[in-house]
Amino acid sequence: MIRLVRRLQILFLLLLLSTGPVLHALTEGLYRSNTVGMKLETLGPLDAGRAPDDELPYLLRVRRLSSLSDGTERHERILEGIDGVEARTVVESRGGRRIRETEYTNGGYQEREYNADGLMERVTVHDSRGVLEERFYTYEGPRLLELRSDHRDPDTSYRETFRYTSEGRLRSVTRIDASGTRRFSEYLFRDTTLVEEWHSDGREDLVIRYGEAGQLVRAEAYRGGELIEWERWEWTRPAGSGPVVLSGKVTWDAGTGRTETFAFDADERVVTHTTSRDGEVLLSRRMTYEGDLLRAEEVTQRDGPDEIVRYYHNEDGSLTRSERLRDGSLVRLREYGENEHVRETRFIAEEPVLRIEFVAGNRVREQVIQDGEVVRERHF
Numbered sequence: 001m002i003r004l005v006r007r008l009q010i011l012f013l014l015l016l017l018s019t020g021p022v023l024h025a026l027t028e029g030l031y032r033s034n035t036v037g038m039k040l041e042t043l044g045p046l047d048a049g050r051a052p053d054d055e056l057p058y059l060l061r062v063r064r065l066s067s068l069s070d071g072t073e074r075h076e077r078i079l080e081g082i083d084g085v086e087a088r089t090v091v092e093s094r095g096g097r098r099i100r101e102t103e104y105t106n107g108g109y110q111e112r113e114y115n116a117d118g119l120m121e122r123v124t125v126h127d128s129r130g131v132l133e134e135r136f137y138t139y140e141g142p143r144l145l146e147l148r149s150d151h152r153d154p155d156t157s158y159r160e161t162f163r164y165t166s167e168g169r170l171r172s173v174t175r176i177d178a179s180g181t182r183r184f185s186e187y188l189f190r191d192t193t194l195v196e197e198w199h200s201d202g203r204e205d206l207v208i209r210y211g212e213a214g215q216l217v218r219a220e221a222y223r224g225g226e227l228i229e230w231e232r233w234e235w236t237r238p239a240g241s242g243p244v245v246l247s248g249k250v251t252w253d254a255g256t257g258r259t260e261t262f263a264f265d266a267d268e269r270v271v272t273h274t275t276s277r278d279g280e281v282l283l284s285r286r287m288t289y290e291g292d293l294l295r296a297e298e299v300t301q302r303d304g305p306d307e308i309v310r311y312y313h314n315e316d317g318s319l320t321r322s323e324r325l326r327d328g329s330l331v332r333l334r335e336y337g338e339n340e341h342v343r344e345t346r347f348i349a350e351e352p353v354l355r356i357e358f359v360a361g362n363r364v365r366e367q368v369i370q371d372g373e374v375v376r377e378r379h380f
Contacts, residue, residue, distance in 0.1 A: 071095060157177070185197065213243075230252050309325075
């Protein structure tokens with residue numbers, strides 16, 4: 001429940017950002033970008049010859065399409081990622097203010113219309129069958145007061161209303177779906193800092209608390225007034241000043257009775273992970289790093305053998321192989337090649353007995369080995 005509601009919160013924050021009145025001037029060129037297509041840095045003209053890579057995982061290409069006599073201009077924005085085109089959007093603007101955006105996807109497209117203040121006023125989602133959903137936004141000045149969603153399937157339609165403090169900060173959100181079910185979210189601020197959230201659908205409640213630096217420190221989920229799950233985050237300031245960094249996390253689940261404890265280094269990488277129940281450790285893992293690379297992972301289990309996995313990399317930092325040892329004996333070897341090719345060899349008494357080949361995570365060949373010879377082979 002905690003993770004689900006956190007995802008819904010992120011979507012809600014993105015909604016608020018998307019209704020903001022700011023529109024960067026659209027000019028042709030190539031830009032460094034983040035995943036939502038925000039222009040961060042000009043890289044040059046469209047033919048600058050750059051392609052997404054580890055240093056620039058996202059690029060935004062802006063191309064001017066046309067200009068009308070009434071001053072309306074149309075630009076095309078193409079967001080590219082390492083895996084290909086992420087999004088294509090056509091933006092219509094007039095006098096530096098966007099009027100409409102049309103974002104195309106594989107299965108359809110979405111139209112977003114804006115009012116005179118540059119705020120999102122209407123969204124229409126189309127799929128192969130026509131209009132799937134329409135969303136309408138109502139404002140008082142810059143504040144969003146209501147969001148209404150009319151869906152092709154009327155059972156999934158809903159309405160959300162928003163209330164604010166006298167200072168203009170969000171106070172609550174109420175959602176009413178087609179069945180009349182109400183869901184509430186409340187937000188508590190101290191000065192300008194969000195310190196607590198409360199979410200409820202009448203059956204389950206979620207309380208989220210933040211620290212003085214605005215960092216997430218605790219989340220608790222209740223059902224029928226009973227605590228069913230919680231997470232706690234611990235933060236430190238490595239140099240005594242500057243931003244806080246995550247140093248630890250603890251989670252508890254009433255369904256399993258298990259507590260998961262994580263410790264992080266200064267780069268917020270997991271260095272230890274422990275699973276326990278009723279104070280008894282069931283499993284513990286310890287990660288060792290060398291520079292930016294994971295070198296080894298040690299696993300200790302209450303009801304199983306101890307294991308260690310060693311990782312090997314080439315000069316470029318790419319993983320070339322990993323070895324899993326159980327009580328000191330090799331039980332699995334993985335070799336990593338080009339084009340997502342992986343060869344895994346399994347051992348019994350340190351003798352190879354099975355070899356499996358994968359491409360892009362899919363098993364493509366399997367060989368049974370006896371006395372060092374392949375005795376049976378199967379292709380997938």
